[in-house]
Amino acid sequence: MRTPLHPAREDLSLANILYALGDPVRLRIVGQLATAQQGVSCQHIVLGEGLPKSTQSHHFRVLREAGLIRMEPQGRRMLVSLRHEDVEARFPGLLDPILHLCRGERGSHAIA
């Protein structure tokens, strides 16, 4: 598996980032990555009842293209991690309140 393309820090846009976060599945991904210390493989992220692989792949791609996550192949896994510092550098103060909220309300109807 090749390393996919990631936007440079200075190319992140606010609308793209908020758009990527504006979906319950992707919020759940980001919420779980926020608590993970190292990179996590896609399959270790819990996305609820049997979401098809192709749909999962799509959601990871949206997050990657928005610059929210980094994806690096390692063996047959794709290690996923938050680009916390990049987002913070480009849009200071934006991410942490969101992460705090979607950590706190995981599973509740507040997200969806």
Added chain:
Amino acid sequence: MRTPLHPAREDLSLANILYALGDPVRLRIVGQLATAQQGVSCQHIVLGEGLPKSTQSHHFRVLREAGLIRMEPQGRRMLVSLRHEDVEARFPGLLDPILHLCRGERGSHAIA
């Protein structure tokens, strides 16, 4: 013109709010409402080069249905204002950093 429906404060969802904010046109609307003191009519919000009325109406509707804005008819105008307190009550700390960023970067490519 009748008063359109607004979701109750407790029915706001994080994904819906972020989704509504995940569009350059809607970010611009919200950024301008953030600096307005009273309600503003739709047409007084600057949405760039000749965006059709029906598209504008659509964007206001998305913001309203997400609970971000209030719309009240007054004469033949529709007065629009931010539901700042409601959003803050439901999702403390979420809105202000976003408003700060889209006020600061209006017109730059950081938004779109």
Added chain:
DNA sequence: TTCAATAGTTCAATATTATCGAACAATGGA
């Protein structure tokens, strides 16, 4: 009161995007 202008909504057609099954590629282990 009647007419026209204003301010926005709704409808219907088209364009864009999302979802998902099926096929595919790449890696690691038996």
Added chain:
DNA sequence: TCCATTGTTCGATAATATTGAACTATTGAA
């Protein structure tokens, strides 16, 4: 080598966005 694992890509369908045209409601003026 063969096969299970992990994810991507493709193509079809479903859902959503965009837009012009028609419509509604309100105001002010004749």
